[in-house]
Amino acid sequence: MPVQSIQNSKIWQRYDHVTRLRHYAGWVASTIVVLICWQFISGATRWHFVLDAPEQLASFAGRMFPPEWAYMSQLWWPLWDTLNIATLGTLLGLILAFPISFLAARNTTPHFLIRSVALLIIVVSRSVNSLIWALLLVAILGPGLLAGIIAIALRSIGFIGKLFYESIEETSREPVEAIVATGASPFQVLSYSILPQVMPSFAGVSIFRWDINIREATVIGLVGAGGIGLNLNATVNALRWDQAGMIFIVIFGLVLMSEAVSAQVRKAII
Amino acid sequence: MTPHVPAATGQVWRKPPFIRNPWLRWALIIGALVYLVLALNSININPDRIARGMQRATRIFSAFLQPDFTSRWRDIQAGILESLTMTVVSTVAGVILSIPIGFGAARNLAPLPIYLFCRGIVTLSRTFQEVIIAIVFVVMFGFGPLAGVCTLTFATIGFLAKLLAEDIEEIDPAQMEAIRATGASFPQLISYAILPQVTPRLVGLSIYRFDINLRESAIVGIVGAGGIGSTLQTSFTRYDYDVSSAILIIIIILVMMTEVFSGVIRKRLQ
Numbered sequence: 243m244p245v246q247s248i249q250n251s252k253i254w255q256r257y258d259h260v261t262r263l264r265h266y267a268g269w270v271a272s273t274i275v276v277l278i279c280w281q282f283i284s285g286a287t288r289w290h291f292v293l294d295a296p297e298q299l300a301s302f303a304g305r306m307f308p309p310e311w312a313y314m315s316q317l318w319w320p321l322w323d324t325l326n327i328a329t330l331g332t333l334l335g336l337i338l339a340f341p342i343s344f345l346a347a348r349n350t351t352p353h354f355l356i357r358s359v360a361l362l363i364i365v366v367s368r369s370v371n372s373l374i375w376a377l378l379l380v381a382i383l384g385p386g387l388l389a390g391i392i393a394i395a396l397r398s399i400g401f402i403g404k405l406f407y408e409s410i411e412e413t414s415r416e417p418v419e420a421i422v423a424t425g426a427s428p429f430q431v432l433s434y435s436i437l438p439q440v441m442p443s444f445a446g447v448s449i450f451r452w453d454i455n456i457r458e459a460t461v462i463g464l465v466g467a468g469g470i471g472l473n474l475n476a477t478v479n480a481l482r483w484d485q486a487g488m489i490f491i492v493i494f495g496l497v498l499m500s501e502a503v504s505a506q507v508r509k510a511i512i
Numbered sequence: 513m514t515p516h517v518p519a520a521t522g523q524v525w526r527k528p529p530f531i532r533n534p535w536l537r538w539a540l541i542i543g544a545l546v547y548l549v550l551a552l553n554s555i556n557i558n559p560d561r562i563a564r565g566m567q568r569a570t571r572i573f574s575a576f577l578q579p580d581f582t583s584r585w586r587d588i589q590a591g592i593l594e595s596l597t598m599t600v601v602s603t604v605a606g607v608i609l610s611i612p613i614g615f616g617a618a619r620n621l622a623p624l625p626i627y628l629f630c631r632g633i634v635t636l637s638r639t640f641q642e643v644i645i646a647i648v649f650v651v652m653f654g655f656g657p658l659a660g661v662c663t664l665t666f667a668t669i670g671f672l673a674k675l676l677a678e679d680i681e682e683i684d685p686a687q688m689e690a691i692r693a694t695g696a697s698f699p700q701l702i703s704y705a706i707l708p709q710v711t712p713r714l715v716g717l718s719i720y721r722f723d724i725n726l727r728e729s730a731i732v733g734i735v736g737a738g739g740i741g742s743t744l745q746t747s748f749t750r751y752d753y754d755v756s757s758a759i760l761i762i763i764i765i766l767v768m769m770t771e772v773f774s775g776v777i778r779k780r781l782q
Binding site: 276384457498 | 727
């Protein structure tokens with residue numbers, strides 16, 4: 243009973259005794275798990291390195307400011323590369339994800355075996371970060387833009403494909419039936435009844451992924467896959483924090499710009 | 513749309529174009545084509561290197577079909593354990609910290625200076641990719657999982673606090689007024705009028721963020737912030753592709769497991 247009587251007056255309570263005990267036990271158990279995990283982290287940490295963190299931060303900030311503004315002249319080209327990696331990678335991912343999403347959606351898939359293969363592709367692509375894809379592709383294709391573009395595309399397939407097939411599954415049946423009733427071929431059904439329903443969400447998802455990919459494209463250079471990350475890696479290895487500071491500012495500007503563009507486009511679509 | 517009589521006037525119905533204004537449509541199409549040509553031209557493709565890479569690709573793929581779990585099992589085990597503990601600690605710490613910051617970043621609750629401060633933290637955390645933040649924390653705290661925990665915590669704040677703030681801005685003001693009318697204090701207002709409205713989604717998002725943190729914990733190791741990422745990168749630079757394959761398979765299975773698990777929990781909450 244969620245009503246407890248204290249000194250002969252009944253007091254309403256949200257949960258009864260057993261539920262409260264169960265919640266309490268849950269809290270204690272999860273606290274213990276977190277503490278054990280923290281114990282593990284703290285055991286792997288050299289605390290005397292952590293204790294001088296404020297000094298490290300101060301000297302780090304001191305070396306980063308003022309940033310070397312003149313370094314900007316060398317950053318235009320990597321910036322252009324970063325933009326291209328993100329954009330071309332998103333395009334390639336879009337082209338690959340488009341058919342996969344139709345194969346993965348329950349209402350458009352030709353066969354449930356094909357559906358499970360498509361779902362497996364989507365899950366594998368989503369589980370592996372683009373930086374790991376980049377590691378793999380740099381080993382195969384050599385360092386450069388191409389590895390970066392394909393890495394971004396491979397990671398995007400899972401994201402775009404998942405959101406695409408979910409919106410295909412949410413389409414309404416009536417337009418499909420209406421087009422089928424006119425004697426349309428399966429391909430015509432797809433392009434006249436399903437595509438018009440999902441087009442706005444497709445466009446929104448693509449521009450959203452492009453926005454994320456700009457962010458990812460700034461770091462895949464750390465493993466050699468092109469873009470501004472290459473410069474970041476070089477300046478960090480050379481401890482040129484004034485140049486690294488300039489790169490941080492450029493990345494900040496790039497990401498803010500991409501976010502503004504994607505917000506504008508999504509507002510125009512919806 | 514005006515009702516046409518196609519047979520009488522000889523007009524044929526066409527799909528309405530995606531962008532109504534023809535000038536804007538053609539400008540966008542031509543702009544996109546020009547951009548594509550420029551961008552594709554700036555990719556430097558080295559066919560010689562790719563041909564050599566194809567040999568390596570066959571070796572990589574054959575190694576991927578026979579993953580080697582045993583020879584480096586201790587390194588893999590330590591890395592996976594570190595990734596998992598980092599994920600748990602950083603998600604919990606991130607959720608705890610993002611609640612006050614999320615409240616501070618909600619325009620309908622916070623005074624302007626606090627609002628700007630909290631929004632600043634959120635923007636900073638969302639702009640930079642995890643790996644870049646990890647570089648800074650590694651400089652501050654030295655190599656090891658603590659830098660990774662701080663990175664993921666910071667990234668979690670950017671994600672959760674932003675969504676929490678947006679949720680709070682959209683809550684039903686009637687309940688706030690009702691609780692205020694009883695003469696409740698500010699903490700009581702939060703716990704009786706606001707938290708009940710936002711908690712279900714907050715719990716769901718926290719579990720979703722746990723998935724993301726697990727995926728990201730696999731890569732922050734590339735810049736020395738702990739987790740399985742450093743083991744993975746070492747295996748790539750040593751050409752031990754069968755070990756890399758084992759690590760990737762473990763990551764994919766772990767991510768899939770947490771995704772299924774969190775899906776079940778989120779479904780039960782709703």
